Amino acid sequence: MTTDISPAAPSPAPPPTAEAEPGKEQNLLQEILSGSWLVSVLAIIVALLLGGILIAVSNAEVVEAAKNLFAAPGSFFSTLFTTIGEAYSALFRGAVFDWDARTAERSIRPLTESMVNGTPLILAGLGIALAFRSGLFNIGGQGQVILGATIAGFLGYALPLPPVVHMLVAALGGIIGGAVWAGIAGVLKARTGANEVIVTIMLNSIAGYLLGYLLKQSWFTHTASANPQSRTVDDSAQMFLLLPAPFRLHFGFIIAILATIFVWWLLERSTVGFEFKAVGANPHAARTAGISVSKVTILVMVVAGALAGLGGAAQVLGTEYKLTGGISGSIGFDAITVALLGRSKPLGTFLAGLLFGAFKAGGYLMQSQTGTPIDIVLVVQSVIVLLIAAPPLVRSIFRLPTPVLKRKEA
């Protein structure tokens, strides 16, 4: 497996070359224009535009108006813009601030909903990002989230423990669940060279069936219900709310912030992170320098899985409160796009997780108010990531200057 993880592999802000020294201002402008953050913003814009087109062509009214395009172009365009505008304004109202809401509380609630939806994405995304930086393709976020949720949820209703302690124990269980699940892939990769992409994909499916099996066992679900779902987790194990109802923002968001700081420290300021990155960038050189590649591989997967497992725990202890077959939703897969959008950097992943959480929160409102299916969010998200992975494409769309790369000496 190749180790070139950064999807775009752009060199960071290019240092000004000697000959370009005089035109400093121009250089600065060039740097801004060719900077990676601008590409991200433009990618989001392009993706939203494409999404808008898709919304338009699938809308019966717009199609109807298009038939009379030449007879009444005005009405076509007004229908077009109304349709797209309504969808996106609903998306925004559902994700950030709802000016149509009846109460002040209700109008700021969407922002906290975005945070709620973003929490598991951030945690799992950090796990994926950490693995990416260490040269491992952890496609197994899904399985790790499921295992984390499964164990955290089970401990959440099966153990009689005092508040807070119970929550911490359950969350720890989630961490261990995710860590073990990813650790399997890590150990197999380190010991036998088994490709982690395939193994983690397989482990995703296995985790899904495992949860499906457990939810049919009454010793596990603690209910007599015939439905494949578990008992509700005890109050003592629930992640407490940070704001009073109707807000759902819970302690998990604080955990997500702490985890982001932890991953930043790990990657940028610790010897362990130095090893991780060295193995990711060049395993041969790392090995020659005395770094045990197999140990690092296992450790990276364990930490990555722990983060994803924590994401699953946050989902079950903070939002869902009970285990169902669909507990993980598509968190594990969305986390991959989150990590990619965040360029595998801790802060970037945090922001990307918030953005995708916002899309999700807004998507629900958009679906219920305008009838635009939430699936459009998947399209927008994937287009964003595709574009971000190919900065030259975005630059050529907007005719931006290419960054001045320092020429390598032969």
Add this chain to the structure above:
Amino acid sequence: MTAQTVEATPAAQSKSLTPIAWKFPIVYTILGLVSLIFFGIIGREGETTFRIATSGDFFAIPEIVVPAQAAGLVLSIILVAMAAVSIYLAVNRRSIGSWFPMLFGIVFVVSFLAWAGGGSGGVIPLTTLLAGALALSVPLIFGAMCGLVGERSGIINIAIEGQLLAGAFLAAVVASVVKNPYAGLLAAPIAGALVAVVLTFFAVKYWVNQIIIGVVLNVLVVGLTSFLYSTVLTENPELWNARQKLPNLPIPLLSDIPILGRVLFDQNILVYIMYVVVIALQIFVFRSKWGLRMRAVGEHPKAADTVGIKVNFTRVRNTLMAGAIAGLGGAFFTVGSGLAFGKEMSAGQGYIALAAMILGKWNPKGALLAALLFGFSKSLGNTLQSIGTPVANELLLMLPYIVTVFAVAGFVGRVRPPAAEGVPYVK
């Protein structure tokens, strides 16, 4: 030549240093003992019926009824004996042909079936079981062939899942609008190839990591098809998403063969196309000019370039072709099975196809067998669930995935992917 005389000596010396390969004998022994203890000694009362014939067969073959425990015992003893043989051969550092694990597997499965069918007086419908296995394998086989052609050319294709789904979608829509299932069959490859266009555009032109594009493309296709399904298709399902089924075209004589004839040769055209694709690939990948060039591009693109082969063109063309194959596989979900399109109906089959390709060591024949194995275990899960056995359905469904994990962990010997796969070719 001095170098050649030197070659020979180290090999001869190191022979005795070669460790004994214990892996397989251990697996055989464990499985043999499991069978002996659970299916034989503990066993289950009653009889198990293997139903072979289906109504309307040309030959009427009677059902085979065996006492569950006795059958389990006999078969288990065979298994244990086979395990002993494998230990003997391993100690003498002799290898066994690939027929051995296959035979072992078959005996083990029959032993398991005899046990599973017992007690409840269950009837094991063999023909249904096998037919189900084939049906569940068809998209896997198409998908695995797609992955194989792509990776042999040097492009890793994780987007098989998306290609299957896109194929299923377009096949359903076109067949429904034209009101002809064959029209869907023509449209499906186009959908698969379109996904491949995006894949190669980013992989070849912008050198984006191919695993990333694959994963993202899968999300994109799920999003697109689900969105269109929820808006357009559900608005007017009679027009856009009416069921169309490719008719079965029994092949005379061949389809009259008991059991297998029924399973293999009373199928729709898509299944026959699948046979042709697999056989053609098996021949052309290894023996044709096209295959030689494809493998060169996937193994050592620079070498291919120096003999005037256009590396990126070859890669793009082959990947598009592969995408078309996967699209056909997707058609099996809709027009091939007579179903309307449903959200995310490929349900991860593309990933299993990928696993089948790896398990089959990037060979059409191997991938075919692996895909059949996956299809069979799924069919087995379905069958056992319907007759009610003590084994949980989920655990059986997990089996192919676990087998794949073991396989990539090196249990099936050294698996060597094409050397240059996933590496963009830059002059």
Add this chain to the structure above:
Amino acid sequence: MTKVFGSFVANDHIDLTVEPGEIHALLGENGAGKSTMMNVLYGLYDADGGEILIDDEPVKFSGPGDAVAAGIGMVHQHFMLVPVFTVAESVALGYEPTKNLGLIDLAEARKKVTEISSRFNFNIDPDALIEDLPVGAQQRVEIIKALSRDAKILILDEPTAVLTPQETDELISIMRQLKEQGTSIVFITHKLREVRAIADSITVIRRGRIVGEASPDSTEAELASQMVGRAVSLTTEKDDADPGDATFQVRNLTVVDKAENIVVDDVSFDVRRGEILAIAGVQGNGQTELAETIIGLTEPRLGTISLDGKNLVGESVKDRLGAGIGFVPEDRSTDGIIAEFAIRENMILDVYDRAPYAKGLNLKSSVITEEAKKKVEEFDIRLGSVVDPIATLSGGNQQKVVLSRELGRQLRLFIASQPTRGLDVGSIEFVHKRVIAERDSGTPCIIVSTELDEVYGLADRIAVMYSGRIVGIVGADTSREALGLMMAGVPAEEALAATASEAPAAATDAAEPTTTSANHAAGANENSATTSAEETK
């Protein structure tokens, strides 16, 4: 027949003319632009100006296919063979004889291989897998490939880099045979000896420009100074060694590769404090594996490695580094540096978790930067900033970073594999000086090198490896011929005896290769006598 070139990034207005049936040597240092030029000629790169004429006809190549059609064949420095293909498939690739449906006519492909192979006595089995062939045979497959397409002009890019002296002699006789049959050969090399042995005419190229024509009668020193642009000292000044105790000992070391082939075979030797032991040999005879086993990247099947009385076998790489081993790997870009990492990070690659760079799990960023700046000063590394990625440095400066890291701490043993591969002359001198300084400080040093010049320049004693075994350990005053024979597997005593008698024909064990070397034996002997002392103005 004329080929003209102009203005190319790595080739600045180069004019080159090759006559039919001549062997034309293109001589230049590593990185002088030889290979680039030939790749343009072969259609792999586009020229940015100039033209190519064949028989006075201008030709335009849009790809290698056109070049082949025009009768140009090329044997690349790194073989362009697919390891999992058979010889017949490799030769057929791109020009496949086909039957119906595009199926390959394998019989035809085999016939072609056998035909050419027997014409030149190549002894190649068309059904052998490329990966199973020794490098010499792979090279012959490359030549068959070119000839099967009726090449009139054959470009050989550094063809002897991977060959033993005897295989080189065989190649030279093959080249003569080809020349007799009217094939023109462009022979790219930086090895002076070979140029003088075979070339009809010589073009010397430096920094992308032609700096002159030379005749095969020029002395090595003349060619060398033309090649590098100034008079060079072919040796590095050093005092005689003052060896102390043998603190590093290897006993009966046997290493087996993944395919269970023995790659290091029952090797034993000592290195004393304050001496340099050079391990000479043709690439691929176990030197790489030996060095990697000492540092712990590979575990031996048998034998012991002891440093300061402690057996290192079974210890991790980290522990061995901790025991005071400094290691400069053979392949710098793969094993020595991490291209994306900053220069300062590359300087702590194997000491990142030790004081003063780290405290507990925390890295001390400011200390790392300070120390890096000191090393930049000490090792004269030319760079912009220590936080730039190391990929922005030239090869020579990258190697200095590696050396600054490995020599920047107290060592008990120093091992360097091919420490100057791919470096310019200035950097080579610098590296050699630092290695000698390390020796003089009392560290036992092991230098693995395939370049005899480097071996002679550094060694106090020379161990020659062949096929995994040490054929003998000899003094630094051993003649090139004796080393050459040893590099082909002749035991030390026989090699010394054979060359001492000054009658090459008497070396019966060495068999046929010596006959060709006899042709230039006189000249070569004279060289070996002078190289150690020669200094040209």
